[in-house]
Amino acid sequence: VIRQDRSGRAMAAVPVDGDGERVAQWIMRGGLVVSLALLLAGTAIRALAGGPAEAMRFTALVGSSDPGDRALLLGALVLALTPMAQVASLLIGWARERDYRFAIVAAGVIMLLILGAVLGGG
Amino acid sequence: MTVTGPEMLALLGLGLGAGVLGALVGIGGGVVIVPALLLVFGFDVRIAVAISLLAVVGTSVAAGSLNQTGLANLRIGLSLELVTILGGIAGGLVATAIAPHLLGAALGVLLGVTAVLLLRGRDGEGQATEIEDVPSEDEASQEIGHLGGTYRDGHSGVAIAYEAERVPATSAIAFGAGALSGLLGVGGGFLKVPAMNMVMGLPLKVAAATSSFMVGITALASLFIYIARGYFYPYLAAPVVVGVLVGGISGARLQHRSSPRVLRLVLAAVLALVAVQLLLRAMGLAS
Numbered sequence: 001v002i003r004q005d006r007s008g009r010a011m012a013a014v015p016v017d018g019d020g021e022r023v024a025q026w027i028m029r030g031g032l033v034v035s036l037a038l039l040l041a042g043t044a045i046r047a048l049a050g051g052p053a054e055a056m057r058f059t060a061l062v063g064s065s066d067p068g069d070r071a072l073l074l075g076a077l078v079l080a081l082t083p084m085a086q087v088a089s090l091l092i093g094w095a096r097e098r099d100y101r102f103a104i105v106a107a108g109v110i111m112l113l114i115l116g117a118v119l120g121g122g
Numbered sequence: 123m124t125v126t127g128p129e130m131l132a133l134l135g136l137g138l139g140a141g142v143l144g145a146l147v148g149i150g151g152g153v154v155i156v157p158a159l160l161l162v163f164g165f166d167v168r169i170a171v172a173i174s175l176l177a178v179v180g181t182s183v184a185a186g187s188l189n190q191t192g193l194a195n196l197r198i199g200l201s202l203e204l205v206t207i208l209g210g211i212a213g214g215l216v217a218t219a220i221a222p223h224l225l226g227a228a229l230g231v232l233l234g235v236t237a238v239l240l241l242r243g244r245d246g247e248g249q250a251t252e253i254e255d256v257p258s259e260d261e262a263s264q265e266i267g268h269l270g271g272t273y274r275d276g277h278s279g280v281a282i283a284y285e286a287e288r289v290p291a292t293s294a295i296a297f298g299a300g301a302l303s304g305l306l307g308v309g310g311g312f313l314k315v316p317a318m319n320m321v322m323g324l325p326l327k328v329a330a331a332t333s334s335f336m337v338g339i340t341a342l343a344s345l346f347i348y349i350a351r352g353y354f355y356p357y358l359a360a361p362v363v364v365g366v367l368v369g370g371i372s373g374a375r376l377q378h379r380s381s382p383r384v385l386r387l388v389l390a391a392v393l394a395l396v397a398v399q400l401l402l403r404a405m406g407l408a409s
Contacts, residue, residue: 024186024196025186026189027124028186029187031187032183032184032367035180035183035367036364038369040362040364042357042360043361043364047127047130052124053355053356053357053358054123055169055354055355056354057352059349061167066347072359073356075356076176079176079180079363080176080179082179082183083179083183083186083342087200089351090196093302106200108157109200109204112207112211112343113207113339113342116207116211116343117346118343119299122330
């Protein structure tokens with residue numbers, strides 16, 4: 001099927017499982033499996049150890065001596081970073097497909113997310 | 123804070139339900155999780171929002187891991203996400219200048235009207251048209267440089283082509299959804315899905331799947347702020363997020379196979395629920 005846009009020009013179609021999208025999907029699957037495993041392991045360790053739930057920041061990954069808390073934090077961090085990695089893979093994939101318009105959009109989203117994280121962390 | 127075994131199981135169940143619903147209609151699930159954590163479990167609102175934000179990311183990741191059906195249009199999603207994040211920044215900047223309760227009341231009325239329009243609407247596929255030749259079942263394509271694509275519907279088996287209409291108007295709504303996220307502490311999926319379907323003319327399934335992809339990124343922008351400010355309790359969040367990850371996969375599978383009519387009814391019911399919540403909050407009758 002050769003589809004045309006409103007001005008009558010033929011549009012180049014790419015399968016959804018082309019470069020960027022395929023890598024992005026594997027990143028999502030990997031992030032899901034790893035974070036799920038870490039969250040389950042962390043919950044089990046914390047449940048066996050007992051004690052109250054405590055508020056934690058990602059910096060506690062270095063400072064905490066509790067393996068359960070470290071697994072939980074690492075699981076949350078992996079999950080949180082997965083969408084960012086997905087957008088980064090889309091940026092690279094679209095740039096390789098010479099779809100520069102959307103590669104720039106992806107770069108803009110990543111920059112805004114980093115800006116938000118820096119401003120929020122401050 | 124202490125949490126018992128039965129409470130952990132209840133949190134897991136909450137996550138499962140929210141994950142299924144969130145991935146099914148593309149709203150992320152925060153509109154279910156936050157009220158439940160406040161009203162049923164008695165959590166502080168900031169702790170509840172932090173857990174909900176990570177859960178919304180989880181729903182998005184679970185739904186995204188199953189996008190082999192090509193329903194989510196990532197080019198449309200990221201384009202709208204750019205203005206959504208900008209809206210979030212703008213919302214944060216004007217948060218102190220606008221009365222959130224008045225804004226919430228206005229949004230509640232708007233969502234109520236949208237729910238009625240959805241219920242009265244036909245079950246068609248927006249501006250999409252049926253086509254005869256898509257490579258094979260579960261394959262799809264998107265056009266380089268354009269906001270459009272094709273996919274094969276898992277319910278009817280029909281191949282459908284679509285192209286985004288009225289992009290500036292939908293972008294304005296996405297900007298507003300981002301601003302509301304900052305102002306009211308709510309997600310934007312319940313605004314983005316109707317906007318993409320009713321304004322942009324995308325098939326409802328494409329709108330819902332694309333929104334699932336978007337809400338994870340929107341939630342991420344706020345999540346880091348809540349964690350940095352010390353409102354994140356990983357031991358409380360874990361059962362909800364585990365439930366959401368498992369439920370989100372089921373929701374995404376259901377979405378592919380569901381009829382547009384069922385999705386439309388579920389989305390209208392969720393919008394009505396959110397509208398009531400916002401109006402009650404505006405009247406001071408809910409937290």
